[in-house]
Amino acid sequence: MTNFLDKTQWQHLVAGVTGGVVSALVLHPLDLAKIRLQVNEGTGVIACRPKTTGTIQTLYEIVQCRGLRGLYLGFTPNAIGAGSSWGLYFFFYESLKRFAQRGDKTKSLTTNQYLTFAALSGVITLSIVNPIWVIKTRLCLQYEKVTKSFPKSQITNPSLVIHSQSTWHALHNLWIHEGFAGLYRGYVPGLFGVSHGAIQFMFYEHFKNSYNTRYRGRSVSEKLSAVEYLTFSSTSKLIAAVITYPYQVIRSRMQDQHRKYDGVTDVIRQLWRLVSFYFKFN
Template sequence: MSDALINGLAGAGGGIIAQLITYPLQTVNTRQQTERDLKKEKRKLGTIQQMCQVVKQEGWGRLYGGLTPSLAGTAASQGVYYYFYQIFRNKAEVAALERRKLGIGDGSVGMFTSLLVAALSGCVNVLLTNPIWVVVTRMQTHTKISTKPTPGETPLITADEAVLAAAAEPPPYGTAHVVQEVFDEAGIWGFWKGVLPTLIMVSNPSIQFMLYETMLKKLKQSRASNKNGNSVVTALEIFLLGALAKLGATVVTYPLLVVKSRLQAKQLTTGDKRHHYKGTLDAILKMIHHEGFYGFYKGMRTKIVQSVLAAAVLFMVKEELVQGARFLLTKNAINTVKSKPS
């Protein structure tokens, strides 16, 4: 089994575990990003309060809306990303060693090269998996409309209409329904909505990996320079390095994430032009005009908690899986050699 395949499978496993742990936060965050007209009282709701509100009004299931395609997307994204990252990284390391033979550099991969490797891996990942995330965003932002008015509110429908609505079977909104909906709206290209800001968002994992690799390298060098020469990094340290790297990357690139979510969410069919985005530039201009720069940072606190926690868990689990796989492969290879007759 190649090192790239080991890293790809480990990345997929780590991503799935991180997704399962943080998915309710991701659902709430996507809703915050795509909300156009927040009322003043709704803005005061914190993340936990909004989660409780979703559970109370729509049920526990809505916090996990789109979980199945999201897990598939996470496994595919992390697998593809880490697979190609390791391939590009190996080529960069070989090139760095060749340059050292020519008297150029110290044989290690520099910060700029690490950034380029992460960016190339991210572009491949985005182009292959964007359709999955369009479906996930639709399912996360889909809400069940309640026919029950809140206390003191005038009902929008008559009592007879409410009875009929309650008796009616709600339309399905599973993966197949969303796929058909996206195709009916924009054809096959509808599955690549938001791909431009998503490609630009490649800078997020690129910055994240650049920070992570740099901090990890410095930590190992610091450990190696000690008298005992032990450069082993613990799982907890990997967790903290992953969290710090993701925090820095998220703060820098968050506005692009909001634009991407707006484009991928179902466009509202009201007559209000503020809710219709023709493309990336149109979305940016309308958000600036109607919402101000605040609109680009909606739900940022929730995203920081979710993404930092998810990234930290992913890095920790992925590294443990990689080490475990390498240990098993090495052990099997040794046993195979020993079992051969001399």
């Protein structure tokens, strides 16, 4: 175990945390709009739910009601979740990869090994940070139209009674009203989402290694330029996003405090009644 830890690339942990926080800071408004669109039926079933159907319209409505600060509703758990997720993911992934390479950084692993290590890293990370993602989703779904006169007949979840304003309050209310099970809402579809990171890293490693060995004629351990990193990482991210996006819709709906579903199959059944899985892919 000591030898295993000695080979861990700690810089990947720091880089992952930093990158996760920075990306959350820059992209949170779009993430906020994405979550709201993912759960929006556009049918008026939920009285407090806006009927907006586009990203720009959703962001405009938030700014109109809350000001520019409203674009960062739920930012704190997003920053914590993104930073810890990417930091832990890189940490476990690089640890497993170094362990398999037995100290030889120039050793190229198989596609199945990359896929397995990425999947294992994703499962471990999700098990740790899933509660943070539940809180993030619920803070993002604090709608501007919710009032004190909100009809009790529309309340399907006790935690909705208290209009949470902070990460701590949301976590406290979630634990009090829903217990341990509430902290892990959306965990099952999240496991399917692990394939996102696995697919992304599999393609990334394949692109990087093929580029280094076949095109540049050098070792797989050679570092890439900033442009090369950006090209391979963005391409692999796009491929993974297109393949796995449906799970994000399912997870967001299961974590939504305004609706109650009887598991993953119930979410899928109701989704197919409304739109295809990719209808709201922006």
